[in-house]
Amino acid sequence: MKEQKVRTRFAPSPTGYLHIGGLRTALYGYLFAKKHGGDFILRIEDTDLQRYVEGSVEIIYDTLKDAGILYDEGPDVGGDFGPYVQSERRDIYHKYAQELIRRGGAYYCFCDKERIESLRDENGNCRYDKHCLHLSEKEIEEKLKSGVPYVIRQNIPETGTGSYHDLVYGDISVDFKDMEDGILIKSDGMPTYNFANVVDDHLMGITHVIRGSEYLSSTPKYNLMYDAFGWERPVYIHLPPIMKDERHKLSKRNGDASYADFVEKGFVKEAIVNYIALLGWSPKENAEKMTLAEMVEKFSLDGISKSPSIFDETKMRWLSGEYIKEMSDEEFVSRGLEFFKKSKVYGKYDLNKLAALLKTRVETFGEIPEKVDFLEEFGPYDPALFTHKKMKTDLEVAKKVLPAARELLASLPSFDFQTLHDELMALVARLGMKNGQVLWCVRVAISGRESTPGGVMELAEILGKEETLRRMDFSIGMIGAK
RNA sequence: GGCCCCUUGGUCAAGCGGUUAAGACACCACCCUUUCACGGUGGUAUCAUGGGUUCGAGUCCCGUAGGGGUCACCA
Numbered sequence: 001m002k003e004q005k006v007r008t009r010f011a012p013s014p015t016g017y018l019h020i021g022g023l024r025t026a027l028y029g030y031l032f033a034k035k036h037g038g039d040f041i042l043r044i045e046d047t048d049l050q051r052y053v054e055g056s057v058e059i060i061y062d063t064l065k066d067a068g069i070l071y072d073e074g075p076d077v078g079g080d081f082g083p084y085v086q087s088e089r090r091d092i093y094h095k096y097a098q099e100l101i102r103r104g105g106a107y108y109c110f111c112d113k114e115r116i117e118s119l120r121d122e123n124g125n126c127r128y129d130k131h132c133l134h135l136s137e138k139e140i141e142e143k144l145k146s147g148v149p150y151v152i153r154q155n156i157p158e159t160g161t162g163s164y165h166d167l168v169y170g171d172i173s174v175d176f177k178d179m180e181d182g183i184l185i186k187s188d189g190m191p192t193y194n195f196a197n198v199v200d201d202h203l204m205g206i207t208h209v210i211r212g213s214e215y216l217s218s219t220p221k222y223n224l225m226y227d228a229f230g231w232e233r234p235v236y237i238h239l240p241p242i243m244k245d246e247r248h249k250l251s252k253r254n255g256d257a258s259y260a261d262f263v264e265k266g267f268v269k270e271a272i273v274n275y276i277a278l279l280g281w282s283p284k285e286n287a288e289k290m291t292l293a294e295m296v297e298k299f300s301l302d303g304i305s306k307s308p309s310i311f312d313e314t315k316m317r318w319l320s321g322e323y324i325k326e327m328s329d330e331e332f333v334s335r336g337l338e339f340f341k342k343s344k345v346y347g348k349y350d351l352n353k354l355a356a357l358l359k360t361r362v363e364t365f366g367e368i369p370e371k372v373d374f375l376e377e378f379g380p381y382d383p384a385l386f387t388h389k390k391m392k393t394d395l396e397v398a399k400k401v402l403p404a405a406r407e408l409l410a411s412l413p414s415f416d417f418q419t420l421h422d423e424l425m426a427l428v429a430r431l432g433m434k435n436g437q438v439l440w441c442v443r444v445a446i447s448g449r450e451s452t453p454g455g456v457m458e459l460a461e462i463l464g465k466e467e468t469l470r471r472m473d474f475s476i477g478m479i480g481a482k
Numbered sequence: 483g484g485c486c487c488c489u490u491g492g493u494c495a496a497g498c499g500g501u502u503a504a505g506a507c508a509c510c511a512c513c514c515u516u517u518c519a520c521g522g523u524g525g526u527a528u529c530a531u532g533g534g535u536u537c538g539a540g541u542c543c544c545g546u547a548g549g550g551g552u553c554a555c556c557a
Contacts (some may be wrong), residue, residue: 050556125553165546174486187554213486213487214551216487218553269516282505295556305488306489306548311494314508315491319507361520395515438517439516440517443517451518451519454519454534456516457516458516
């Protein structure tokens with residue numbers, strides 16, 4: 001057997017945003033090709049002009065590039081097997097349709113909608129009866145000449161079984177009697193997916209077809225065509241679906257979040273790609289957080305599962321947080337800048353300083369505004385916040401701590417972290433209290449929040465002396481301490 | 483409904499005839515700590531079900547149930 005260079009493809013139709021499932025299919029195609037030193041190709045399947053959505057081709061290009069899934073050939077990057085857009089390949093499909101007819105694998109059909117409808121059975125299903133297969137050459141000639149609308153159908157044997165081996169699902173067999181003579185060329189002259197994918201995959205030298213499991217049972221039909229043409233069948237790798245819950249597939253039709261939506265929500269891109277790689281595939285030795293290069297290295301088909309997996313945003317959020325934690329402050333600021341801009345603190349504080357505090361407290365950039373807005377927003381809050389069992393503190397403790405702390409803070413010549421730290425700790429000692437009692441109370445007093453990015457010292461330093469004292473006064477007044 | 487496929491904790495999952503049935507997320511507890519976080523340690527929780535085969539079954543076979551897919555001039 002001669003060594004053949006692996007070629008895989010991702011073939012989306014331009015009908016809107018690239019959803020999570022599609023992205024994973026692309027990712028696996030990319031990983032598999034790269035793992036074997038092969039090429040990954042992008043092909044646009046736009047044979048259905050009804051469903052075409054303006055701008056979605058660009059979204060596909062941008063999303064794949066943004067996610068780091070780079071293709072070696074495609075409409076915008078070129079290649080030796082173009083064009084890579086199906087609507088530009090009409091003539092090719094027609095030429096091969098003619099050849100398939102000559103080889104007995106397909107035939108003209110002139111039946112109109114009414115006749116097809118009349119074939120409906122009691123369940124409402126209709127199945128073409130091969131009526132036009134038996135037209136004479138002369139009849140076909142005449143109808144063609146007089147311009148009767150037609151389609152070209154696949155000629156499927158009435159008996160027998162179509163079998164193939166899928167690298168994920170194993171051996172699959174479907175009886176020909178359960179398949180219909182599907183349409184290959186529509187009356188508008190465009191091919192259907194059923195025909196175009198076979199012709200293109202062969203012409204483009206695709207060695208491994210990687211796609212969703214919804215094609216599992218129609219694949220024997222495609223094999224019939226490969227066989228009729230005398231072409232070598234590709235290796236099939238079908239992928240289990242990604243579900244939204246145990247019953248429903250994740251889909252854009254339901255308005256489920258797409259890759260772009262998650263980026264917009266502030267998830268770290270690498271985390272999104274990393275997470276979807278793990279949905280339906282588990283690498284050996286348990287790796288979880290991986291770079292694309294590591295995924296390529298570890299990718300292996302026997303780690304792909306057959307059963308559907310449910311998309312868990314919580315776990316993806318955790319992964320995103322892991323990526324954030326290892327960023328430098330500068331990287332955090334630049335990658336999360338858009339979200340800092342949405343917050344009330346933008347332009348008023350040192351973002352690098354905030355970044356240092358935020359990194360361990362945030363899992364997506366989207367949480368930035370809610371975490372920092374209190375720096376600019378301060379007002380009445382629930383005094384119950386002063387009560388915390390573990391810290392052994394309550395309102396009474398606060399009434400004692402706050403005035404003393406206020407006096408101390410007002411007397412400080414410098415408001416840097418170190419001074420704040422030393423002085424506050426000294427105060428703890430003087431009051432004969434526990435660290436938590438003083439620190440918890442003061443932190444609540446100057447933030448009005450139960451949870452904040454950073455402790456009292458960091459917050460006081462960021463807020464500055466004037467604002468800190470103003471907030472202390474407010475809190476002291478609010479709880480009636482003096 | 484016919485056909486194809488799937489079924490290990492709440493979720494992602496390892497396991498490929500003999501294991502105390504990994505690991506991760508989530509959850510809970512505790513520890514650490516300059517409060518919130520981070521980090522650390524530990525814990526709760528899974529083989530859908532009934533039959534076989536076998537000395538032995540989560541692992542193999544058959545049935546049942548549940549779920550998904552497909553049956554378009556959509557991909």
